[in-house]
Amino acid sequence: MNSEKVLMKGNDAIAEAAIRAGCGAYFGYPITPQNELIAYMAKRMLEKGRIFIQAESETAAINMVYGASCAGARAMTSSSSPGISLKQEGISYAAGADIPMVIANVVRGGPGLGSIAPAQSDYFQSTRGGGHGDYSCIVLAPNSVQECADLCYLAFDLADRYRMPVILLADGMIGQMMEGVILPPERSLSELPSRDWTAGNMAGRPPRHISSINLVPAELEAKTRARYERYDIVKKNEVRFEYVGPVEEGGAADITLAAYGTSARVALGAKRLAEKEGIRVGLFRPITLWPFPYGPLAELSGSGKPLLTVEMSLGQFVEDVKLAVLESVYAQGKAAPVHLLGHSGGVIPTEEEVFAEIKKILGRKS
Secondary structure (H helix, E strand, O other), rough: OOOOEEEEEHHHHHHHHHHOOEEEEEEEOOOOOOHHHHHHHHHHHHHOEEEEEEEEEHHHHHHHHHHHHOOOOEEEEEOHHHHHHHOHHHHHHHHHOOOOOOEEEEEEOOOOOOOOOOOOOOOOOOOHHHHHOOOEEEEEEEOOHHHHHHHHHHHHHHHHHOOOOEEEEEHHHHHHHHHEEOOOOOOHHHHEEOOOOOOOOOOOOOOOOOOOOOOOHHHHHHHHHEEEEEEEEEEEEOEEEEEEEEOOOOOOOOOEOOOOOOHHHHHHHHHHHHHHHOOOOEEEOOEEEEEEOOOHHHHHHOOOEEEEEEEEOOOOHEEEEEHHHHHHHHHOOOOOEEEEEEOOOOOOOOOHHHHHHHHHHHOOOE
């Protein structure tokens, strides 16, 4: 693996990592703030002799990804919030047909056309399926340019391993910022996992038909239940999170911050401000938003000390934090109070604002 750091934007790091992971086909449509990603792919995919198409719409792009994956390619699309909304039908079809694919969403403010500023208000859409029917997508949330590369690289492996869509959920700040990154090693297309389920009558493969339609209710339910058994395996094996404890070791934090993406970076700065005044602060950062790390957060909340959720939406991520606390109540009988500091429309919380909220919750004087 090349250990040399290069300076890249988050959007570019996602694109380069996808190429190195063996992405053989990319289909997209321009939208801010992820345009650098599609521009990067337009150049590099053609240099590699791979497939790049700027589709006529987001709807066309996601269906091209579906088709390319069925034909055997590791396939990807990217967009930002309104564009991802247009892709939801195709993502649901992919989930219903057990088609692996990677979808990068560089989130902007909403609803509607909203703003082009960073936001996290697509949390429900990503973690609750987003389209119609019973299904889930694995959701990975980077908080740095390095994680943009690492998690995109991982996303292709997870998509193939579990035959399901994987969403890389990066807010606009993460997509646009520049940092040093060590890129993952490049894979040749010949060394990628075999796909013995792909569509048939091509390259000597036997005839196969891939579809999400099943008009017999009992058969559709059986197929969906089998898929949910696979989801249980994902929940067992693929939960990822980071916990940064108080700077002074030993004992519980006075308060735990829960945040992801850009909000987690802000929360880390607030944690440092608080610790200068002797306040013990923990930071819990989910890396997989689905499956959500309920168990680890439930264990932390068992102390009964307050939790402050910091998010760039008006109360979506906090719902999963509350579910984790409820799990702690069932297991340990202790309820930790959950507070929310949320912004919307592209407003980013500040370290000082989070620090002030920490002091308010703990009853400390400003």
